[in-house]
Amino acid sequence: MEDIALCGVSACLVVIVGEKKRKRKRWWCRKLFGEGPRFGVELLNKLRMNDAMGFRNFTRLTPIDFEELLLMVGGQITKEDTKFRETIPASLRLAITLRFLASGDSYTSLMYTFRISKQAISRIVPEVCEAIISALKQYVKTPSSEAEWRTVVHGFETGWNFPHCLGSIDGKHVQMVAPDRSGSLYYNYKGTFSIVLLGVADANYNFLYADVGCQGRISDGGVFKYTSLYNNLENKSAHVPKCEALPGRTEPVPYILVGDDAFAMSTYLLKPYPGCALDIPKRVFNYRLSRARRIIENVFGIMSSKFRVFLKPMALQPCKVECVVLSCVYLHNYLRKNSVSRQNYTPPGTLDSYDADGNVIEGSWRRDINERDRLLDLMAIPRRASANVHNIRDEFCSYFVSQQGAVSWQYDNIRHVVQ
Known part of the structure; x- marks a missing residue:
């Protein structure tokens, strides 16, 4: 019985030590990303509605071509919202990828442009590129x-x-x-x-x-x-x-x-x-x-x-x-x-x-x-x-x-x- 009790105490100590070593997160979401995808969507809408030349320089596509391409790849890059956060819209995913191709900027630079974390961008760019290849094979x-x-x-x-x-x-x-x-x-x-x-x-x-x-x-x-x-x-x-x-x-x-x-x-x-x-x-x-x-x-x-x-x-x-x-x-x-x-x-x-x-x-x-x-x-x-x-x-x-x-x-x- 004593051996069993000692084992129980050891297990508790291990759990306590493990909890002490666990690093606490500084924040759930950085203030930079507080607006979520809305900032990027508003940016695209402003360019599309008020500055067609700027939109073309930003994405290398005209607004019409962008919408046509979005229809072709949208089904492959659209994600569903969760209980924790809203998903990044397909239009914004496509815009992030096109901006990366047009500028060659790092993911960190794009993070400050679109107010989306570089970890998310690092997943978005390859996924959208694969979708473009699949949609434009012909x-x-x-x-x-x-x-x-x-x-x-x-x-x-x-x-x-x-x-x-x-x-x-x-x-x-x-x-x-x-x-x-x-x-x-x-x-x-x-x-x-x-x-x-x-x-x-x-x-x-x-x-x-x-x-x-x-x-x-x-x-x-x-x-x-x-x-x-x-x-x-x-x-x-x-x-x-x-x-x-x-x-x-x-x-x-x-x-x-x-x-x-x-x-x-x-x-x-x-x-x-x-x-x-x-x-x-x-x-x-x-x-x-x-x-x-x-x-x-x-x-x-x-x-x-x-x-x-x-x-x-x-x-x-x-x-x-x-x-x-x-x-x-x-x-x-x-x-x-x-x-x-x-x-x-x-x-x-x-x-x-x-x-x-x-x-x-x-x-x-x-x-x-x-x-x-x-x-x-x-x-x-x-x-x-x-x-x-x-x-x-x-x-x-x-x-x-x-x-x-x-x-x-x-x-x-x-x-x-x-x-």
Whole structure:
């Protein structure tokens, strides 16, 4: 009996000691958050009703686009009120996420903007980004038939004077804060930590394909090889048109992507001739290829200037960085394919253009962000290609200086070729 009594006393002592060690909360709710979500809702309403331009600058969407997007994602991000507190409305959740994407501000900074705790914001942003990706899936679609690919090809041939082009491809390093215990897994050649965004764009500055998540340390030749698009092209299951001769020519050539020196040249991907001491036909080819390849460069530039979360290292886990990047890709296409919002998202003068003589007129996005703020390019590594691949490039080169393929202004502008 004495032993039992002693055990009971010990148990009581343990409970008492445990209660003493328990840290008391300083407050149930900080005074800053006393208004709850009402402050953020009122802020949105004031901007929507009295300052449409301010609302667009705040969220990167017009009020109409915001309401349309809210209808698409609202069902996935709406929460129910509890007995303890009212929930944060779906409209405010969407606005917080869009402001994060538009500014790249920290969660602490957003906490003071919206009067909502950073712990809540840290849950809201990934959830809403996932909802955006799910709701806007139809806006980023890789062609799945020969007819769809031919539509893309027609856009490059008529708009950029480059036939047989399936798209413009490029990759960028998206910087982030080094993840805990990741070692050199995400360490890239520029000395920063990143994941890679690989994109293919059509002639209208829309993403046809995007792959996010390859670690920054992966060799640049391997980035493309880790994608599903590469596997489909290698296995000939991408449903691209079969080899055909260029207009006015007899030698069949395949349909190709255009890229830079970061990629290995193949039968479905062409890049410029290397070196500076090139003859005129090769310089013309490089110039014509560069005109088509600038599409994807503009896409990345526009996205970085509008969604400035890309201009700062993201202090998020890699899986959440992937989610943020993909949501921006889908939002870009959503705003580009909507005829009304396109005017607000990319007004005249935003994109690179060419005058009647073929001279480049740089878009305003290049002035909106500094050179040091742009997404990092993939590292260019010289690679040898097979003789057959070189023959394909030579056929395009010959076509561009032939009577059928030449354009009047190309010889006056070959000095602008981007190597």
